[in-house]
Amino acid sequence: MADSGAVLHEQFDDLAQQHSAVTLGMWAFLATEVLFFGGLILSYVVYRHAYPHEFQFASHQLSVKLGTLNTAVLLCSSLSMALAVHAAQFGARKRLVFFLIVTMALGATFLTIKGFEWRTDWVDGFVPGSHFSFVSHTPRVDARKVELFFCLYFVMTGLHGLHMLIGIALLGFLTVHASRGKYSSGNFAPIELTGLYWHFVDIVWIFLFPLLYLIGNHAA
């Protein structure tokens, strides 16, 4: 291991223990993130249970096509991130930089598509607040409750988007360091941990997509 560029910090017995510790620390952070998004998902579940018609109506205003496309983009970015970690494990610098850049580009693509969706929501008057201009024409659908769905939609997708932005920034940092040859087959913990973060953000979207876009009964 001595020639692999690994650095053993003094508080650890060996590299294996050091690796276990950093991985465990990242998973502890991700567990707090589960509850961070979990609170939002809980409020979503409570209000969807209370106002099923409005939530279904509001969900049908979103573009399933764009949502599906974005999910596919994010799943591809996760594959690319996994391939970046794989490259790092072999100390393959060019391959690592390539897949980091691909992951960043796919992340940016996701945010661009999301931005177009948000723009459409704004133009259609679905952004909650003073600009909200949806008027219901049926007694089954209360506009205030549609607004509630969009509050949750914007906070959930906004917070997820913020996580994506942070992820892209981290990947940018890693790309610069990777291209300077800072990582090696024995020293790539930052790549691995950022990978865990990136996949976690992907998992959050895996749940947001059906919750927000696929409420069902699209014929109604």
Next chain:
Amino acid sequence: MATHIVPLRTYILVWVALMILLALTVALDSLDLGWGNTVVAMTIAVVKALLVACFFMHLYYGEKLTRVFAAAGIFWLFIMITLALCDFTTR
């Protein structure tokens, strides 16, 4: 070796499975199953999340303690949602 090296083939297969599940969940959404739509969509989401966590995030190859930490996050989420719904669904 400190980390398990997952074969490239595994990553590609997991990605193919994820894309198929995505197509499946979108296709099933066009059927009218009432609340069944939500059950189907969430089941597929759980399977997709497990695939990402086990293989992309190496949980399948990881140490037991790491899996305990991952499970703890889900367990506390389960407590929060279950207890809250015991209230809201029985009013």
